[in-house]
Amino acid sequence: MRYESFQPSEDLKELVKEYWIFESDDLKVSQQKIIPDGFSEIIIHYGDPYRINLSGQWGEQKSLLFSSQISKYFFLENTGKSGMLGIKLYPTAFHELFQLDVSELTDQVLPLDTLISGTENLVKIQNEDSPMKQKVELAESWLKRHLPNLNPQEKIRTCISQIHESHGMIDMDQMACEAALSARQLERLFKKVIGLTPKFYCRIIRFNYIFDVIKDQNDSWVRTALKSGYFDQSHFIKNFKEFTGEEPSNYGFDEVNLANFFLRK
Incomplete structure (x- = not known):
């Protein structure tokens, strides 16, 4: 392999x-x-x-x-x-x-x-x-x-950069304001260009950040949840299970597979 x-x-x-x-x-x-x-x-x-x-x-x-x-x-x-x-x-x-x-x-x-x-x-x-x-x-x-x-979408590119830099923890209204768009305009343009709403895209990027945080094997799940931007452990587990179908304690972070190849560089 x-x-x-x-x-x-x-x-x-x-x-x-x-x-x-x-x-x-x-x-x-x-x-x-x-x-x-x-x-x-x-x-x-x-x-x-x-x-x-x-x-x-x-x-x-x-x-x-x-x-x-x-x-x-x-x-x-x-x-x-x-x-x-x-x-x-x-x-x-x-x-x-x-x-x-x-x-x-x-x-x-x-x-x-x-x-x-x-x-x-x-x-x-x-x-x-x-x-x-x-x-x-x-x-x-x-x-x-x-x-x-090529037709560059500079406003959405900037928003995407902000979302990744903040690991998905960014205020939607602030991002729309900085892009000189209303919240509704931002959502409509985001879906057309990206395929998801900005709020849902932020959820995916915040979830992805878990795979960076988890590299510190000594952290408890509570600390991992807080570092990843979740208010509590139950919210963290629910979000993780939504995107993977598994609870984090059951997920094979060290398995050699396509998902981990991209999420755990």
Whole structure:
């Protein structure tokens, strides 16, 4: 099993957080839980197909996908050996590149070619024998072709930065005021560009911060909750269970899986 991440070029550093590759020759079928992290992704499968369970039913995934912002956990399952490349996009990037209203895509993992045209060159990544670096270079080249159409959403970018810098602990009215927007305007624009309300996005980022705080193994759950911005332990546990389906005391923070790869760098 192998995970590896690659940084974007200078031209794409405001759009792409990272490229990641996951490979495994293990043919044993196993499930991966995917947990909200506040980013959307373009995913290219170049191994055997994967199955997905978003809302209680399993179905086979296409090989070229867009995974929107998600508000709850879901499951993936391999059918053989694994090979996938992910383009982890900053929250505004997909809307800025392709001008789609992403509020209609929330909590969905969709075939990319049903959303945008010109995805044929990404199919080259599915050449299993090409080295990882070449796969990333192909993804970079494809993204750069769309840069002339870029429509930066500076106000929402600024809000996103503030949310991440505060670990999701920011006053909504203050953020709207600093963006020169009313609370209603901010929410409407946020949903169109990001796919979630600013308040819910803050909840995801605050939840993500738990995985940084938890690195101090000596802390009690009460101290972890307070450090993560929760008023009490019960609120902390409820929020954690909402996003993972488990209580923090039962969660495998040290397990080697896709969720921890992103949340526990």
